[in-house]
Amino acid sequence: MPEDAGSYRYSAVMMGSPILLKLFQPDETLARRVFQLIKQLENLLTVNRSPSQVMAINQAAGRHAVSVSLPVYQLIKLAREASLIPGGCFNFAIGPLVKRWKIGFQGHSVPPADDIARLLPLINPRDIELDDATQSVFLRHVGMEIDLGAIAKGWIADRVQDYLRQQGVDQALINLGGNVQTLGSPPHAHRWNWRVGLQKPFASRETLIGTIDVAAMSVVTSGVYERFFLLNGHHYHHILDPATGYPLDNELLSVTVVSRRSVDGDIFTTLLYGMGIGRGCQMLQGYTDIEAVFVTRDLRVICSSRRLFDFTLTDKQYRMASD
Numbered sequence: 001m002p003e004d005a006g007s008y009r010y011s012a013v014m015m016g017s018p019i020l021l022k023l024f025q026p027d028e029t030l031a032r033r034v035f036q037l038i039k040q041l042e043n044l045l046t047v048n049r050s051p052s053q054v055m056a057i058n059q060a061a062g063r064h065a066v067s068v069s070l071p072v073y074q075l076i077k078l079a080r081e082a083s084l085i086p087g088g089c090f091n092f093a094i095g096p097l098v099k100r101w102k103i104g105f106q107g108h109s110v111p112p113a114d115d116i117a118r119l120l121p122l123i124n125p126r127d128i129e130l131d132d133a134t135q136s137v138f139l140r141h142v143g144m145e146i147d148l149g150a151i152a153k154g155w156i157a158d159r160v161q162d163y164l165r166q167q168g169v170d171q172a173l174i175n176l177g178g179n180v181q182t183l184g185s186p187p188h189a190h191r192w193n194w195r196v197g198l199q200k201p202f203a204s205r206e207t208l209i210g211t212i213d214v215a216a217m218s219v220v221t222s223g224v225y226e227r228f229f230l231l232n233g234h235h236y237h238h239i240l241d242p243a244t245g246y247p248l249d250n251e252l253l254s255v256t257v258v259s260r261r262s263v264d265g266d267i268f269t270t271l272l273y274g275m276g277i278g279r280g281c282q283m284l285q286g287y288t289d290i291e292a293v294f295v296t297r298d299l300r301v302i303c304s305s306r307r308l309f310d311f312t313l314t315d316k317q318y319r320m321a322s323d
Contacts, residue, residue, distance in 0.1 A: 006187065010035075015042050015153065017177020024171050024187060030164075037163055038176070041156045044072050045148050047095065054148060058095065062142030065131065073135040075155050075263075079148060082267045083125035087283075089274030090267055091242040093125040095145030103238040103247075104227030110236065116245035119143075123242055154220060154266030157181040161262075178226075180219040181262040200315060201225040201253040201295065209301060210313040212293065214258060217308055220265025222273060223254030223295070239273055250276050256293040258309045264290055277302055 010021045010031035019038065021031050046052045050059075053068040060066050068076070079092035096119045100111050122143050129138040139146070148155075153176045160174045161181050171184040173194060185193030193215040197208040202225045212219055224237035224247075241248040255272045257265040268290055272280035277294050284290060284304045293311060294302040300321040303311055313320055 014038055015156075015177065017153075018175075019177065020173075020175040022173040022175075023169065030167060030169070034160055034163065034174070037160060038156055041159055042152070044069070045075070045152045045155075047145065047147055047149070054146060057137045057139065058145040061139035061144045065129070065134070065136040065138035067134050067136040070135060071159075073130075073137070075148065075151065076137055076146065077130055078263070078267075079146075079151050080125055080128060080130060082151075082271065085271060087275050087279060088271030089239060089241050089248055090150065090270040091123060091125055092146050092148060092151065093123045093128060093144065094240060094242060095147035096122045096143060097240055097242075097245055098147050098149070098238075099145070101236075101238075101240065103229065103236065108229045108231070110231065120245050123245075150270055151263060151266045153177065153179040154218070154262035154264070157218065157262035178221060179262050179265065182214065182216055182218070185215045198256060198293065198295070198311075199223070199254075209295065209315045209318050210311055212256065212258065213310040213312070214308065216260075218259050218262035218265045219256060219309075220259075220262060220269055221254055221256040222269035225253065239270065241274070248274060251296050251298070252276065252294060253297055254295045255280075256295075257290060258292070259290045268292065280304070 006024060008023045008026045012019045012035045021034055044053050047054055047058065053072045057066045083091045083093065100115055100119060101107050122141055127140040127144065129140065157174055157176050157179045158181065161183055164172050164183055169183060171186060173180065173182050180196050182194045196212045196214065196219040198210050198212055199205055200207045200209050201223055224239060227238035229236050237247045239248050252273055255269045257268045259265045272292055275283060280292060281304045284292060291308050292304045299318045301313060301318050302321050
């Protein structure tokens with residue numbers, strides 16, 4: 001349907017999230033093909049139902065390697081590399097712990113300590129063997145499970161961006177339930193073209209701390225308010241610490257990453273949450289195309305820098321601060 005700025009919005013519910021495609025020419029056929037592509041890619045990666053290539057790997061754990069398609073293999077290889085970066089909490093082998101906690105999937109209790117201790121040896125990414133020649137993946141131990149949930153949306157958003165470019169589209173926005181990827185800029189825009197809201201933690205999606213203005217960039221946010229439960233006054237969220245098996249507890253409420261590739265946004269939101277502000281900002285000094293916005297429990301907003309975006313604070317409860 002047309003909007004004031006001459007854009008057209010197409011929406012669907014997929015991957016358990018609302019999906020939005022914004023174009024500047026009406027094209028229902030293209031929108032339908034985009035949603036079909038998202039569904040096809042999701043089916044390759046899901047661990048929530050069979051058959052999928054990732055489920056086939058998990059079901060063969062401890063028994064034999066499984067060959068997968070080149071795109072899935074490349075994503076798994078990228079996830080393994082990210083899982084081996086020291087200091088962060090990104091770990092694509094964390095599947096057994098995710099399933100035991102079930103946070104966001106009707107899980108509202110803390111697993112017994114014995115269960116956590118039993119599962120920790122099964123989440124070592126170094127115990128996942130990759131063979132480039134056969135594009136195969138082998139989980140060394142029975143009970144191991146890879147989980148690409150922390151990286152899948154970003155990867156799919158990038159594939160949608162590639163597809164839209166192939167179709168001759170150079171101005172568009174795709175929002176996969178919070179993973180925002182943009183192409184070009186809206187017509188008649190200035191330097192910062194797309195305006196993406198930064199959600200206020202534990203508030204409705206429409207309640208914002210501020211706005212992030214970007215051009216041809218991805219914006220991805222991960223926060224402790226997305227999936228959690230409260231028990232005896234304690235807040236248990238879905239970002240698990242691979243070292244302990246429990247939700248990671250630090251000064252952060254959310255991390256937003258602005259990057260060229262949405263898959264990098266997925267990886268770095270989790271990495272940076274585990275590292276914290278100081279080490280996270282230090283790490284980002286080595287990257288020219290990745291930046292972050294940190295939101296802290298004491299209501300500070302900290303930008304690693306603003307080379308790739310502009311940020312406008314709108315909530316007076318929060319204050320801008322340096323790291």
